[in-house]
Amino acid sequence: MATVRLKAGMNDILHQLRCFGCGARIQSAQAQPDFRCAQCGELFEIEYPGWIERKGSDRPNPGALKWLWRERRCSSELLDQSGVWRFRELLPILENFGNAVSLREGNTPLYHLPRNARKLGVDQLYAKHQGMNPTSSFKDTGMTAALSVARERGFEWVACASTGNTSAAMAAYAARAGMRSLVLIPEGKIAWGKLSQAMDYGAVTCQLPVDFDRCLNVLTGIVRQAPIYLLNSVNPFRLEGQKTPAFEIAEAFDWNVPDHLIVPGGNLGNSSALGKGFRELKELGLVARMPRISVIQAAGANPLVQSFNRDQCATFEPVEAHTRATAIRIGNPASWRKAARVIQDTGGWCLDVTEAEIAVAKAEIGAEGLGCEPASAVTLAGLKKLRADGKVKSHDVVVLLLTGHTLKDADYTIDFHRGSLLSDEETGGPGSAISADIGALRRNAIAVDATPAAVLAAMKEQI
Numbered sequence: 001m002a003t004v005r006l007k008a009g010m011n012d013i014l015h016q017l018r019c020f021g022c023g024a025r026i027q028s029a030q031a032q033p034d035f036r037c038a039q040c041g042e043l044f045e046i047e048y049p050g051w052i053e054r055k056g057s058d059r060p061n062p063g064a065l066k067w068l069w070r071e072r073r074c075s076s077e078l079l080d081q082s083g084v085w086r087f088r089e090l091l092p093i094l095e096n097f098g099n100a101v102s103l104r105e106g107n108t109p110l111y112h113l114p115r116n117a118r119k120l121g122v123d124q125l126y127a128k129h130q131g132m133n134p135t136s137s138f139k140d141t142g143m144t145a146a147l148s149v150a151r152e153r154g155f156e157w158v159a160c161a162s163t164g165n166t167s168a169a170m171a172a173y174a175a176r177a178g179m180r181s182l183v184l185i186p187e188g189k190i191a192w193g194k195l196s197q198a199m200d201y202g203a204v205t206c207q208l209p210v211d212f213d214r215c216l217n218v219l220t221g222i223v224r225q226a227p228i229y230l231l232n233s234v235n236p237f238r239l240e241g242q243k244t245p246a247f248e249i250a251e252a253f254d255w256n257v258p259d260h261l262i263v264p265g266g267n268l269g270n271s272s273a274l275g276k277g278f279r280e281l282k283e284l285g286l287v288a289r290m291p292r293i294s295v296i297q298a299a300g301a302n303p304l305v306q307s308f309n310r311d312q313c314a315t316f317e318p319v320e321a322h323t324r325a326t327a328i329r330i331g332n333p334a335s336w337r338k339a340a341r342v343i344q345d346t347g348g349w350c351l352d353v354t355e356a357e358i359a360v361a362k363a364e365i366g367a368e369g370l371g372c373e374p375a376s377a378v379t380l381a382g383l384k385k386l387r388a389d390g391k392v393k394s395h396d397v398v399v400l401l402l403t404g405h406t407l408k409d410a411d412y413t414i415d416f417h418r419g420s421l422l423s424d425e426e427t428g429g430p431g432s433a434i435s436a437d438i439g440a441l442r443r444n445a446i447a448v449d450a451t452p453a454a455v456l457a458a459m460k461e462q463i
């Protein structure tokens with residue numbers, strides 16, 4: 001397709017890595033295999049020095065970029081069809097974009113949630129559904145970026161520790177690129193749908209009798225010894241891909257950002273990435289302000305919430321994590337500092353929700369015809385609390401970031417509708433308000449005789 005000549009083409013500007021802790025700057029080739037700073041052990045963030053140095057008419061032209069990105073949606077070029085590489089001017093991380101490995105990720109739908117909006121008394125409530133990606137989670141946007149870097153640098157093997165979705169995405173992109181992948185998962189603690197994907201895409205999948213946090217420790221030991229490229233979200237290139245939904249959201253609102261974005265928190269890479277995306281849009285003059293970004297955790301896996309409550313994240317203590325939302329069963333999140341900064345800089349909040357609140361919210365998103373996996377539903381459960389506390393106003397435009405597809409964890413959904421998911425202790429027993437909500441949402445399959453009369457009778461009973 002035709003390309004516009006921007007005043008200052010941005011692909012030629014090299015990126016560098018800046019330590020989020022001590023501020024040390026290194027070239028990306030100097031990064032250690034575990035992507036930790038050699039000086040202070042913190043994580044890195046990608047920065048593009050040219051953006052800061054260029055002033056006045058040398059700055060990229062926001063209008064031209066917006067036009068170019070929209071035009072690309074009509075292009076038949078593979079890179080243009082990707083909702084990540086469509087924005088490649090803002091992630092010049094490859095020497096050659098021909099090395100990009102893409103499954104046409106991104107460009108996910110932004111759905112209106114009218115029933116939940118009405119119930120909550122907010123005028124405009126939307127869901128950005130990242131479960132509508134090629135491997136059905138938000139991880140694809142980060143994986144296309146970081147795995148492309150691995151390919152460009154000549155790695156044969158890539159690896160991740162995962163609660164399931166990262167491994168599914170990594171295995172798919174590695175297979176697509178003709179590379180080999182190694183997955184470490186906590187045994188018995190990931191949803192079957194995700195495990196089946198890693199197997200199908202040909203990953204070497206190792207189940208370890210430890211939790212996610214320990215899997216990541218083991219993997220760190222491995223990449224220090226063998227030429228294997230680490231693809232967890234400690235890898236800052238992952239976050240470059242995962243920042244692009246921020247661009248899509250801004251574009252969908254015609255570059256007037258929503259008031260509030262609500263994101264689930266696990267290892268805290270995604271909230272960090274989205275914050276970076278909005279911050280860069282603002283710095284480059286593509287939007288006038290940032291949305292508030294709030295992070296919601298499961299009450300049984302809430303180290304960030306505890307840290308905020310204790311001392312506004314001046315200190316951080318890992319927790320032992322327990323939640324049925326297995327995707328976010330993480331007690332020692334790698335990117336806590338970055339996520340805390342995003343929440344603080346944007347004026348967002350960090351809070352937790354119970355197992356019963358997650359289950360109800362998931363069914364309510366399902367009842368809108370969308371569905372999502374349990375970890376994604378914390379966003380709606382969190383919004384209810386923010387609304388009840390008066391932190392979200394009725395006129396606020398709110399976007400929930402749904403991270404995974406409902407079919408990722410069908411067992412959870414079936415257990416909910418059969419009534420076997422939650423204990424009385426979790427729901428507060430049969431008379432509680434949450435039990436009433438659950439009763440109204442449950443739709444178990446009904447066993448009926450194979451006659452029209454029996455089916456019609458069953459229907460009537462349901463009405």
Ligand code: F0G
Nearest residue numbers: 162163165166266267268269270403404
């Ligand atoms: N939602 C889903 C569906 C996830 O799979 C994850 C993380 C999160 C939310 C939390 O995102 O870690 O960036 O804060 N899953 C990782 C994995 C850890 O291995 O698939 P985060």
